[in-house]
Amino acid sequence: MNARQTVRAPGVRRTWLFVPGNNAAAHAAALRSGADAVVADLEEMTSPQERPQARERIVTLLREAAGAGTFGSVRINTLEHDGHADLEGIMPGKPRAIFLPHAQSTAQLAALDDALAVIERKLGIPAGSTEVVPVIESAQGLVNLGALLHVGARIKCCMLAVEDLAANLGARRTPGGNELLYARSRFLIECVAAGCVPIDLPCTYRSAQVLEQDLDISTQLGFASKSVVFAEHVPAIHRALTPFMEDVQAAHALIDAHTAQQANPPAADGSIWIDYPERNNAQRLIARDALLRAFDDSRNG
Template sequence: MLHKFCCKLLSSRQILTNFCKPHKRIGRLKCRPHRTCQKALVSAIHSMRRRIQSHNCEVRFMTRDNPLLKPCRTRRGLFIQCFPKGHQTLRALGVDHVELEAQDRGALDYVIRARVEAGVRRLYEVAEPGCPPVRRFEPEAPVKDRLRRTRLYLPGNNPDLMLNAGLFGADCVILDLEDSVAPAEKDAARALVRNTLLSVDFGSTERIVRINPLSTGYGRSDIEMIVPALPDCILIPKCDGAKDVKDVEGIVAAIEKQNGIETEILLMPLVETAKGVLNAYEIGAASDRVVALCFGAEDFTADVGVERTKEGRESFIARCMLVLGAKAAGVGAIDTVYSDVQDTDGLVESTREAMAIGFEGKGVIHPAQIGPIHQVFTPTPERIEYAQKVVAAIEQARAAGSGVATIKSKMIDAPIEKRARRILRLAAALGLLEKDTEE
């Protein structure tokens, strides 16, 4: 019914420019509803969730005479400031039938856009693609074979944490639309994550988005909005079997085609149920896009009906099975998060165990966990030196026409060579090798 207004509002750079006065630390934009639209709006507004909020930007929609929705003065007096130009601009746009009140405490442009868009979407049907900001960075094509020692989880509805997430040295960041976002805020988070992907430079960090499971009803909307913003990878939660992966792949491929996206967005199934663990191989092999299987201990222990412990003995067998499934399918295996941010020793211990059973990385819930995990996954100079000796010995033997070499009377065969070459690849990726000695 009010489509025209929405499109005008959302596509107008002018309104955001006026709203987002850089020299104002806070701001308010307001337009009063026209009386003729009031009745229709009252019912619409009553049924909607009224606020979209993060600490530096809050958007509300309201009718003028509804006492329930009247703005209140906060102790910081945020309702006092206003932009006279905001009124004029809205009027010039013909927006005279809805009241939009946005509390802006210094949010960046793309955050305000996301908040306003989400607010409007709660009231009206918005034609896709809504109001994405102009892409600021042309991302490189997703890389299947890369380091994934750390995946930093970031709540998808918190713009502050996402802005600098690429600076902390994690190999991957996960912009999360699932567990860290309340059901009532899924739509707001979705718009924010999309705008973040278009506006924030994460550097060389892999950008993963955790969508909601397709079974929840949110998952498809997540994919539809996120894929055009070109994340590197989609993390599929609660994967129980190959079908979960294939269903997501089908939707992703269709949207890629629809949007003329030539690169293939990668997939990372998250296995967090007993059934998923038993099906690890078929999940890993379900699609060429799958790069790694991840383990989720919290949901897994809930599914199995046991307490989650720091030592993780209750999930040890499951984690081993997941690694086996992943390796059989020829993809990576990434361990769950270590939940106690303060306990660095416990984190290191847990990471060592993960590495020992074949995981190539761990989930991370705070940047402080990145350094210790990387340290564990970084090969020591002694291991690198030995690996170099192994490769040199085997190549020398081959040159001499033999398939087997020895170092200090110990036989070097194919598995040892394979392990040595893997260490050298990792060392090379970490810049620990001289150029001419790289694989």
């Protein structure tokens, strides 16, 4: 199986890099970045007057992404604001997923599902094969999230926005991001409960130091997938979300030591003690490594 034939399953899409819809140079840079998924943006990053040309360029990007083994997707406008024209223009490129901004109601997602079904039939695209990724950008969207994620089988991933969400909440933005910690936690819990992959909000501070702090929070909460707005952030995010071989070896050793400890508990004399949370973290790391390796094997096999 080659790169063109392999589709990244939701659980192994670590990075979703957003790029302007009408910037061919940014498209080429995105494909070079190594991001698992590229999201051509027709909403915030593309002005209304540029959208007709952008749709044509996005079709080319989607075809190049398919050839490179990159998951190609598009953020359209809401259906009441250019979304139908966006779909007509970009669907010949067979995007793997459509991002719907400002998702707040089940009616919005049902309407998008219907529109995609019509276009898939017209273009001969397998029915239901185009995924839908709701983008949560408001308190209403977050409160309704449980219902949104059950609208249809197209929804396998969901994304949490950052700046529009903060504005809706009236939150004062800070590099530490504490103002959005509850929103990120609730979003992740709702997605996991629905069997949907949660895509964490992007770090919109360019600083490598802020990104490092943001990734520490993201991985501590449990995110394994993240949206990106700066291409140079992709390698750091991959490092944070991909276990290194030495980390996996250390995790196996820790689990073996914990098993031995349970069989022969050491005396309470200050000897090294391995707690269950440490063992559980090691198990999660090993499971994550196995998932990513299975994808690599299927791609190279």
